[in-house]
Amino acid sequence: MAARKKKLQEYLDRISQAVPILSRVSEDSTTPRNIRRSAKSAMDALQSLEFTPAVRASNAIATLDEISQDPNMPPYTRVQIWNVVSILEAIKD
Numbered sequence: 001m002a003a004r005k006k007k008l009q010e011y012l013d014r015i016s017q018a019v020p021i022l023s024r025v026s027e028d029s030t031t032p033r034n035i036r037r038s039a040k041s042a043m044d045a046l047q048s049l050e051f052t053p054a055v056r057a058s059n060a061i062a063t064l065d066e067i068s069q070d071p072n073m074p075p076y077t078r079v080q081i082w083n084v085v086s087i088l089e090a091i092k093d
Helices: 002-027 033-047 053-068 075-088
Strands: none
Touching: 002 033, 002 053, 002 075, 033 053, 033 075, 053 075
């Protein structure tokens, strides 16, 4: 039981690492609006308490995956998106 609680805390810590990065992307005026909107959507998915951490991470990854190939995305933003995806990929049920 303690191991499950420890895993849950680790997952919540990962989500709390990802949210500020997505927040910076969503507030960056040099980033195209559709990408900022998707970053905000992914951030909202992570903060929703309706689902388990793994489902929230999966929903956020799906949203970020869609925009990660956008040719209008600045390279530094793409790196931040990839960083968030790599943080979230470790969250499993």
